[in-house]
Amino acid sequence: MINRLFGEYAQQWLNSREVVEGTRKNYRISLNLYWMPALALLPLDNITSVMLRKIVGSTPWTSPGVKRSAIQRLITLFGTAVKDGLIIRNPAEAIELPAKTKKPIDPFTVAEANAIIAHLYSSLTHSMRIYAAYFEFAFYTGMRPSEMAALRWEEIDKENRVVNVCRIVADYKIEERTKTRNSRQVMLNSRALHAIEQAERVAKQRAKPSRRKQAESPFVFPPTKNFEFIQQASVTDKHFQAALTALNVRTRRQYNCRHTYATICLMSGMNPSFIANQLGHSVQMLLSTYARWINSSSDWHEIRKLEKNMACTNLPVHSDYH
Structure with missing residues (x-):
């Protein structure tokens, strides 16, 4: 296998991504901020899951969403390196992702x-x-x-x-x-x-x-x-x-x-x-x-459909227990 440095490969990977410029910019910021300082000069095949967990654990993430996105981008990068035959396994796949959070939905009346x-x-x-x-x-x-x-x-x-x-x-x-x-x-x-x-x-x-x-x-x-x-x-x-x-x-x-x-x-x-x-x-x-x-006013209409269908069935006969 070719011994490629993480920083060199990450740049080539980013340049090859068929994404809009805004997405490319987000990837670049995430890589430079969270991964390049510790990984840039390391060979790809020397990077382990343990090493990545230490980086994740020591990073002051601004939110679970930012953390999740940064890890997902790293998983994608290493996944491509596996497909390219540069490494055997993806070390980022072993990192646990934070639960996906959604911004609250709070409509007006x-x-x-x-x-x-x-x-x-x-x-x-x-x-x-x-x-x-x-x-x-x-x-x-x-x-x-x-x-x-x-x-x-x-x-x-x-x-x-x-x-x-x-x-x-x-x-x-x-x-x-x-x-x-x-x-x-x-x-x-x-x-x-x-x-x-x-x-x-x-x-x-x-x-x-x-x-x-x-x-x-x-x-x-x-x-x-x-x-x-x-x-x-x-x-x-x-x-x-x-x-x-x-x-x-x-x-x-x-x-x-x-x-x-x-x-x-x-x-x-x-x-x-x-x-x-x-x-x-x-x-x-x-x-x-x-x-x-979803409109709850129609819920009883749906129940009436069920009742109509059940009308032709016999009610169960209950035995008296002594």
Whole structure:
């Protein structure tokens, strides 16, 4: 076998990965921060599971999620080295992974969502009203923030009431893909259409001769200053959090706008397959993520189906015990 150093191989492995630049950057940061200081100058076949456990045990991980990701990336790297015939076994596979944690799902009620939207429309003026339209659209389409930030007017079909979701903002850049790699069409309800109409009004205001400093934007929800498209969540979050404070609504991440739409749809008794398609989820992911919000009002209807089927069966005869 060729005696390759970990640092040399890790760089070659990273360069060969067919991933988007943002993912490559995350891999590079993880390798440089957690593994390269101790392993870079060691031959691959000298690295043992015991050695890796010591590194894991002595590292001040910022969270279980960060720890899990760093170990998973190392497992993948060594797995490729095994396939390349450089080592016989993967020493990272013996490291126990922390349990996978999910960010809490904490949707708003319909009343809260409507109050937030109304407050934004009433408190924001002129071009700033684009953020009110943004959050109305977020609450009533369930699109991901990264998808909304990259949404162009050419993807809006008002006549057929659909929007084509085909790109995202990632690492401050437009990526011609979605998170799941699959484009999809989201159907627009009346509230989503209202948000689009409000965004159109803002665009017309921006295009007036007196406002030429703000050029026409190809994006549906352009920020009011500096950039062509929304590059990071803080641009919209300051308006969102200000609305929650003003309304005395419990503070939550703006990503819960998406969760709100999903739970509203589920509690309305809509078809899970349809909802999953609209959100860009698998049905399994939808049901596992939002199980608590599946409409319980239909539960007794399901029990009645069982009772009807059992009606033709005989009740068991119980003996008296003395």
